[in-house]
Amino acid sequence: MNPLREGLSQERVPEPHVMVIFGASGDLTKRKLLPALYSLTRERLLPANFAVMGVARQDYTVEKFRENMREGCHRYARRRPVEDSVWAEFGRCIFYLPAEFDDLEAFKTLKTRLEEIDGQFGIPANRLFYFSTPPSVFPLIVENLGKVGLVSRQHQPWSRIIVEKPFGHDLQSAQTLNRQLKQVFRETQIYRIDHYLGKETVQNMLTFRFANGLFEPIWNQYHIHHVQITSAESLGMEGRGAYFEEAGILRDMVQNHLYQLLCLVGMEPPVSLDSSAIRDEKVKFLRSLRPIPADQFDKYVVRGQYGAGQVMGESVPGYRQEPGVNPDSTTETYVALRLMVDNWRWGNVPFFVRAAKRMPKKVTDISIKFRNAPYALFGQNQGASEVANVLTIRIQPDEGIILHFGSKVPGPSMDVAPVNMEFRYGTSFGKEPPEAYERLILDAMLGDSTLFIRDDETEVSWKFITGVHQMWAEQNLRKIPEHPAGTWGPREAEALPATRASEWRKP
Ligand SMILES: NC(=O)c1ccc[n+]([C@@H]2O[C@H](COP(=O)([O-])OP(=O)(O)OC[C@H]3O[C@@H](n4cnc5c(N)ncnc54)[C@H](OP(=O)(O)O)[C@@H]3O)[C@@H](O)[C@H]2O)c1
Numbered sequence: 001m002n003p004l005r006e007g008l009s010q011e012r013v014p015e016p017h018v019m020v021i022f023g024a025s026g027d028l029t030k031r032k033l034l035p036a037l038y039s040l041t042r043e044r045l046l047p048a049n050f051a052v053m054g055v056a057r058q059d060y061t062v063e064k065f066r067e068n069m070r071e072g073c074h075r076y077a078r079r080r081p082v083e084d085s086v087w088a089e090f091g092r093c094i095f096y097l098p099a100e101f102d103d104l105e106a107f108k109t110l111k112t113r114l115e116e117i118d119g120q121f122g123i124p125a126n127r128l129f130y131f132s133t134p135p136s137v138f139p140l141i142v143e144n145l146g147k148v149g150l151v152s153r154q155h156q157p158w159s160r161i162i163v164e165k166p167f168g169h170d171l172q173s174a175q176t177l178n179r180q181l182k183q184v185f186r187e188t189q190i191y192r193i194d195h196y197l198g199k200e201t202v203q204n205m206l207t208f209r210f211a212n213g214l215f216e217p218i219w220n221q222y223h224i225h226h227v228q229i230t231s232a233e234s235l236g237m238e239g240r241g242a243y244f245e246e247a248g249i250l251r252d253m254v255q256n257h258l259y260q261l262l263c264l265v266g267m268e269p270p271v272s273l274d275s276s277a278i279r280d281e282k283v284k285f286l287r288s289l290r291p292i293p294a295d296q297f298d299k300y301v302v303r304g305q306y307g308a309g310q311v312m313g314e315s316v317p318g319y320r321q322e323p324g325v326n327p328d329s330t331t332e333t334y335v336a337l338r339l340m341v342d343n344w345r346w347g348n349v350p351f352f353v354r355a356a357k358r359m360p361k362k363v364t365d366i367s368i369k370f371r372n373a374p375y376a377l378f379g380q381n382q383g384a385s386e387v388a389n390v391l392t393i394r395i396q397p398d399e400g401i402i403l404h405f406g407s408k409v410p411g412p413s414m415d416v417a418p419v420n421m422e423f424r425y426g427t428s429f430g431k432e433p434p435e436a437y438e439r440l441i442l443d444a445m446l447g448d449s450t451l452f453i454r455d456d457e458t459e460v461s462w463k464f465i466t467g468v469h470q471m472w473a474e475q476n477l478r479k480i481p482e483h484p485a486g487t488w489g490p491r492e493a494e495a496l497p498a499t500r501a502s503e504w505r506k507p
Helices: 027-042 062-076 084-091 104-121 135-147 171-182 200-210 241-266 275-287 294-300 380-387 425-429 436-446 455-475 491-495
Strands: 017-022 050-056 094-098 127-131 159-163 190-192 224-232 301-307 309-311 314-316 334-339 351-356 363-370 390-396 400-408 416-424 482-484
Touching (some): 017 104, 017 436, 027 436, 050 104, 062 084, 104 135, 127 135, 127 436, 135 171, 171 455, 224 241, 241 275, 241 363, 241 455, 294 334, 294 455, 380 416
Parallel strands (some): 017 050, 050 094, 127 159, 159 190, 301 482
Antiparallel strands (some): 224 363, 301 334, 309 314
């Protein structure tokens, strides 16, 4: 057996096709997409008849583009340095075409070039289009692809598109974008990407819940006190201030990544692993989120912004002092939500969700706090929170699952102290997981849309998030609570959990 294939189960190899990347001179292509394709080549997971066509405005030659991409793989691929033998195979499949996206003639040239590549590589006109550009140009690309007849709506040859986030900036723009894409593609051809769904730990949520008989019977309001989902980032704007001013953390993190985590924790068991079955359950869960009551808005949503402070011993500027940020900005860099789910499983169980920049550390995790024992036999109630049963699913860093429970302290008395039982990905399997983009690109090549977002899913999540933005707009907030960088958020957020038993964890 080829040593590169060892240990890979259920290998599937996609059909021959050309992957066309729009926005190929950008950061994402160099840092994520081409390194992912290189790794897939290295693992022998791509078809022998395969090519990549990069399209962007930069006037690169094919040689220059290949050189840039090799450098990208050299810096960012999972296994470095780049192996010459793998590159010799992969590099020769990479092509480039300079084009303006509003130039129909350029799309005609693209069609001709792709047909030549089909002939050269023996590819039956299958296409995977990747939109790695600013969303403002998505409609233009779709329209021109349609006009020059580059999109097949048939099963053979097939055409698919992967669309990068952000998918709209509110409900209306997401609906408009869905309509525009569907003028040329069928919904089943559209793969809206959220790279969180490519992470092993995130996929493991399904396995953990539905492959084990132990947890599902207690995964409900009778046993779970509350759920917390935290996405904390220690970094600030890193040059993305102008982008962030328009987005804010609610759009940038919650509408997409954290809502995906929320769905996987809260959804009902799907009837199968089929993409429709899983996505139906996610949408059903999102539909059962209770709209935030306007008259109690502050009890359900808190936003904040970081001021100057210290992160990991280093002095850092406040958000409004970051380049590209309005000095009077009210854009939120911190948001915390208390979400209630109106269904039988979760009635009265709050889901607390928070996302923020410039926190004391970088961590993304989900913690499920179980109800206390009905009677404090050991008198442990004074220290109830210390011996609470909490299941923590760590998404990053140190991916794994930790169960916190109370144990007897050795010695003559019956003292109870918290201890952990821990599973870590790194040590348990002894092999490195693929990068999220490797997994997701491969799935799209194979026509498996399970880990991509469906049209109704984007719209139902935007409906909720747009509701929050509208309430902020109505409140016309000129001031936003500020907290020093390097702390766990504004004081106002402490009141959201309302009781000591559900207070925010400090991961
Ligand atoms: N970078 C990331 O880590 C990341 C993560 C998640 C999502 N995303 C999303 O992925 C997409 C791409 O991000 P990025 O960071 O790669 O952006 P970027 O570095 O700004 O690259 C944008 C690309 O689009 C091309 N482009 C823009 N307007 C064009 C036009 N009118 N005609 C032709 N080409 C045009 C640019 O070509 P020229 O250089 O030739 O102008 C460039 O290749 C965005 O939607 C972003 O939100 C990025």
